[in-house]
Amino acid sequence: MLNGFKTFIMKGNVVDLAVALVIGAAFTSVVQALVNNVLMPLVALIFGVQNFDHFLAFGDVRFGVLLTAVVNFLLVAAAIYFVIVLPMNKMIEHRNRRLGIVEEEAAVDPQIALLTEIRDSLATRP
Template sequence: MLFPKNLPRLWAGAELGRYIGAMLKGFKEFIMKGNVIDLAVAVIIGTAFSAVVNSLVGDVLMPLISMIVGEPNFDNFLVFGTVRFGAFLTVVVNFLLVAAAVYFFVVVPMNHLIERRNRRLGITEEEEAVDPHIALLTEIRDSLRARQ
């Protein structure tokens, strides 16, 4: 409960300290649970990196495509009345370019760096830490297979 019923009395001395301490302890447990920190870092980096990817697609790749096609985008391509297939095609091409940019400029180099670090430290794939949730699910799967 965020605000206890005895709120006026709470603000007196040691009781306030215990209340704030309990709240901070709960917050610390929440932050340290699971991958909250990893998720927060991913969101922040992803937000910052989206500007880089959008610039790569909008300022580098789409102008190259427009040199080939002759238009800055596909919005006026295949327009049949109110059905604008060209606008949809522009969105699909942008998505594919963003996905390719993220894969080739983030995922591949990161996998290479992780592999290089593991080789330097002498860590094989089997030795990498297994998430306890994955281990539990694997045990459950194996026991279900054994029953059949």
């Protein structure tokens, strides 16, 4: 039983997931600092408010809180994409070009290829 657990824990995908979780948790403060101290003040300059919590409030129903959460989510997603994902993809692309690594074309499913051939054959019939 312990050997099975050890095998499970030592699998690459479990270790990768654990590392990603720890890095993600550590990176949360960086992204929150960017959103709260850089992007949200820009939103405040544009809209005149730091958040939308009191926007569209009807008694106890406050749609503004949801709007603030959605704006925060979009800002976090944009920050991660433009600050992390896009530069990382460019760096990987540059490294691959430097090393002469060419991406393989996506393998075509044999069934899809056969169906495409049948479709093209039927299209040429009178």
